[in-house]
Amino acid sequence: MGKSSEIKLIGTDASHFASRVKFVLNLKSIEYEYIVENLACKSELLLTLNPVYQRVPVLVHANNPPILESLVIIEYLDEMYPDVHPILPSDPLDRANNRFWASYIDNMFIPLFEDLRKTLDKEGNDVVKKQISERTQLLEEAFVKLSKGKAYFGGDDAGYLDIVLGCFLGWVKFVEIYNQLKVIDEVRTPKLQEWANRIWSHEALKDVIPGNETLMNFYMMLQVHKPPRVI
Numbered sequence: 105m106g107k108s109s110e111i112k113l114i115g116t117d118a119s120h121f122a123s124r125v126k127f128v129l130n131l132k133s134i135e136y137e138y139i140v141e142n143l144a145c146k147s148e149l150l151l152t153l154n155p156v157y158q159r160v161p162v163l164v165h166a167n168n169p170p171i172l173e174s175l176v177i178i179e180y181l182d183e184m185y186p187d188v189h190p191i192l193p194s195d196p197l198d199r200a201n202n203r204f205w206a207s208y209i210d211n212m213f214i215p216l217f218e219d220l221r222k223t224l225d226k227e228g229n230d231v232v233k234k235q236i237s238e239r240t241q242l243l244e245e246a247f248v249k250l251s252k253g254k255a256y257f258g259g260d261d262a263g264y265l266d267i268v269l270g271c272f273l274g275w276v277k278f279v280e281i282y283n284q285l286k287v288i289d290e291v292r293t294p295k296l297q298e299w300a301n302r303i304w305s306h307e308a309l310k311d312v313i314p315g316n317e318t319l320m321n322f323y324m325m326l327q328v329h330k331p332p333r334v335i
């Protein structure tokens with residue numbers, strides 16, 4: 105196994121996918137070098153390391169080939185550094201459930217926020233907001249089941265789903281502010297609200313969830329490079 109200082113993370117500050125990796129590295133107290141990527145003008149390094157998707161995060165561990173995709177990276181780190189703060193549950197059924205909900209978050213929940221950015225008409229906008237609300241409700245129910253009365257999806261401390269969803273809370277807050285929308289609140293999703301408060305104050309997430317200014321700069325970059333289509 106390589107030394108922890110041999111780990112390099114290529115990311116960008118606004119990327120909640122990159123934040124997932126930072127969160128895990130912090131939870132496991134692994135030192136790393138952080139290389140900031142400019143997604144508006146991608147570096148040769150990124151294009152060489154991730155020619156297929158050309159996206160961050162990318163993890164390079166010693167002289168090994170790069171590891172790509174946030175979930176693949178955090179599972180790799182969990183396997184390489186199993187002794188400090190295990191991320192995935194040890195029970196195969198619990199692990200399968202965690203992976204199912206991570207896939208739900210990545211494929212059914214997070215993309216709605218991009219849909220919202222790209223939907224310019226009021227009617228379409230309202231449909232997306234309703235979907236966000238319904239799908240957040242499902243996450244509330246998942247939290248109740250998976251946390252088994254404990255503080256986090258992962259039990260007494262942050263685990264796989266806390267990382268996957270928790271790192272997106274900066275964007276959730278950003279979208280709430282600029283869209284007059286409540287995604288997580290005390291009334292409809294009380295358990296998730298309590299969980300979110302815990303995540304915001306988690307020691308290993310200090311400076312990991314991007315702030316509003318970082319997100320606004322990234323949002324403006326998206327508006328230029330991936331503009332909403334006017335139908």
Ligand SMILES: N[C@@H](CCC(=O)N[C@@H](CS)C(=O)NCC(=O)O)C(=O)O
Pocket residue numbers: 118119120121122143158159160161172173174175
């Ligand atoms: N499924 C990927 C998603 C990564 C992703 O979408 N990264 C964004 C930044 S948040 C990116 O690099 N976008 C550049 C592009 O799509 O050209 C993961 O989990 O790592």
